[in-house]
Amino acid sequence: MLSKRLPHAFSQAEAVHCLTTRRSILIGYLVSFEPKDSTVVGHLKSFVANSQGLLTRARLYCGNTREPFAITMGNQKFYIITKPEDVSVVFRNSTTLTFEIFAQEILHDLGCSEPAIRGIPRVKSPARLTREFHVHHLFPGNLLNDIGAEFVKYYEKTLSIEYLTSQTKHVTRDAYFGKLLRKIQPDMAWILLEYDDLAWKVLFRYPPFLSRKMRAARDKVFKALEKYYASPADQRTDTVWFTLALEKEMRKVGVNDRDIAIMAMTIYWGVATNSRKGAFWFITYIIFNPDLMAIVHDEIAPAFMNAKVDQDYIANKCPRFRGAWEENLRMTAFSSSVRYITEDTIIGKKILRKGHRIMMPYRQMHLDESVFGERVEEFNSERFVKDPGLRRYNMAFGGGATQCPGRYLATQAIMVFVAMLIHRLQVTLDLPDQKFPDAEEAIPVLGIMDVKRSEDPSLRLQLRPISEE
Numbered sequence: 327m328l329s330k331r332l333p334h335a336f337s338q339a340e341a342v343h344c345l346t347t348r349r350s351i352l353i354g355y356l357v358s359f360e361p362k363d364s365t366v367v368g369h370l371k372s373f374v375a376n377s378q379g380l381l382t383r384a385r386l387y388c389g390n391t392r393e394p395f396a397i398t399m400g401n402q403k404f405y406i407i408t409k410p411e412d413v414s415v416v417f418r419n420s421t422t423l424t425f426e427i428f429a430q431e432i433l434h435d436l437g438c439s440e441p442a443i444r445g446i447p448r449v450k451s452p453a454r455l456t457r458e459f460h461v462h463h464l465f466p467g468n469l470l471n472d473i474g475a476e477f478v479k480y481y482e483k484t485l486s487i488e489y490l491t492s493q494t495k496h497v498t499r500d501a502y503f504g505k506l507l508r509k510i511q512p513d514m515a516w517i518l519l520e521y522d523d524l525a526w527k528v529l530f531r532y533p534p535f536l537s538r539k540m541r542a543a544r545d546k547v548f549k550a551l552e553k554y555y556a557s558p559a560d561q562r563t564d565t566v567w568f569t570l571a572l573e574k575e576m577r578k579v580g581v582n583d584r585d586i587a588i589m590a591m592t593i594y595w596g597v598a599t600n601s602r603k604g605a606f607w608f609i610t611y612i613i614f615n616p617d618l619m620a621i622v623h624d625e626i627a628p629a630f631m632n633a634k635v636d637q638d639y640i641a642n643k644c645p646r647f648r649g650a651w652e653e654n655l656r657m658t659a660f661s662s663s664v665r666y667i668t669e670d671t672i673i674g675k676k677i678l679r680k681g682h683r684i685m686m687p688y689r690q691m692h693l694d695e696s697v698f699g700e701r702v703e704e705f706n707s708e709r710f711v712k713d714p715g716l717r718r719y720n721m722a723f724g725g726g727a728t729q730c731p732g733r734y735l736a737t738q739a740i741m742v743f744v745a746m747l748i749h750r751l752q753v754t755l756d757l758p759d760q761k762f763p764d765a766e767e768a769i770p771v772l773g774i775m776d777v778k779r780s781e782d783p784s785l786r787l788q789l790r791p792i793s794e795e
């Protein structure tokens with residue numbers, strides 16, 4: 327009906343042109359045509375092999391107008407949105423576009439029981455509660471500094487050369503779950519990393535026989551967390567407010583240990599996966615740029631004048647350091663937001679049909695010269711310093727109703743970690759002519775890209791002379 331009211335919103339010729347080519351990828355400008363079944367597997371395979379490559383080819387193929395286009399993966403059609411104006415329209419629409427179904431699908435595939443997924447009638451679903459608790463805990467002015475202080479305590483203890491070479495990824499486990507989890511599963515961080523490498527199979531709903539390794543790692547994490555939640559509460563008090571509060575609310579509505587463990591695991595994973603990769607690229611960009619390293623070293627120095635590290639100074643009062651963080655996010659984020667369409671909806675000049683899905687792959691926007699200016703393929707630490715207005719197009723943390731509620735914590739914790747590292751240690755390339763590591767673009771991720779396994783840079787760490795600290 328809607329299309330009848332908007333006759334010139336689409337051109338049939340345009341759609342036919344796109345759909346009658348001999349290319350293996352079928353791209354619908356419009357939705358009046360459904361891709362044929364024979365193309366469906368091809369899309370999924372191409373997407374998994376190189377998601378951004380496929381999306382770029384599709385965008386260019388549709389004339390690079392940046393109007394919405396469609397691709398089909400598995401048995402689902404996704405409308406791809408790459409224009410900032412269209413992204414804003416999607417964010418503002420909470421009437422005909424929703425996210426809940428995606429959270430429910432993932433929890434279902436992870437084995438969460440139906441009552442736990444949907445919540446009890448008239449009580450908020452656990453996914454919604456999780457989001458609200460994060461906002462309460464992790465936003466400036468709320469409890470952000472409490473958890474930030476836990477992170478600093480951990481860095482103080484561990485920013486030694488011995489520790490840095492082995493242990494830093496335990497910070498999330500210790501901050502969120504205290505000592506008991508370490509006792510139950512001492513290798514938790516390693517197991518989580520193993521899972522993290524293969525977790526994209528969850529997103530693409532791989533069948534069990536193609537995802538045994540991922541499932542084995544995941545089940546170990548579930549088991550340890552289930553044991554943790556089944557342990558007496560008085561053994562689990564050395565944790566942050568968030569963990570205790572979420573457990574209390576879930577228990578109130580009768581969610582069992584196993585389901586709490588599954589939900590906690592999705593959070594633990596989300597917190598750990600992007601933060602470690604974000605920190606990796608941030609440090610790497612700075613180390614490969616000795617001028618930037620010198621600027622940052624001087625800029626952050628005032629944050630270390632007193633006994634207590636000034637976290638706010640590091641995150642908000644060091645413009646060059648902050649600009650480099652923003653640029654790092656722009657360069658390395660593969661983040662997407664997704665929405666489910668509950669009613670036919672117009673975006674741009676297109677009509678998007680009910681029952682299909684929207685994907686906003688932000689890398690397509692982050693590499694758009696008309697938004698971010700020249701040489702978008704290159705890291706330019708001054709890009710956001712010269713034009714702070716660009717921040718609103720930096721979508722590494724997603725946006726709208728689903729925007730990452732951990733963004734303030736992630737930004738603060740990573741900036742403080744990198745600042746403490748630079749302040750205490752002289753970090754340089756072990757072999758000065760190493761090439762900048764390549765990102766692993768073939769494996770889909772939820773946020774920040776991974777580095778190619780063979781490309782980990784080799785570093786030299788030296789204590790800075792006391793007078794420099």
Ligand code: HEM
Nearest residue numbers: 457597600601604661663723724725728729730732736773
């Ligand atoms: C550099 C680090 C991080 C990046 C790049 C990142 C990125 C993202 C992205 C892209 C999303 C999906 C947004 C969307 O759908 O529009 C997301 C969701 C989420 N993130 Fe993060 N994140 C990071 C760190 C964290 C941390 C440290 C926490 C918690 C302490 C966290 C908690 C969450 C939660 C709970 C959600 C789900 C929100 C919802 O469903 O409404 N993230 N994050």
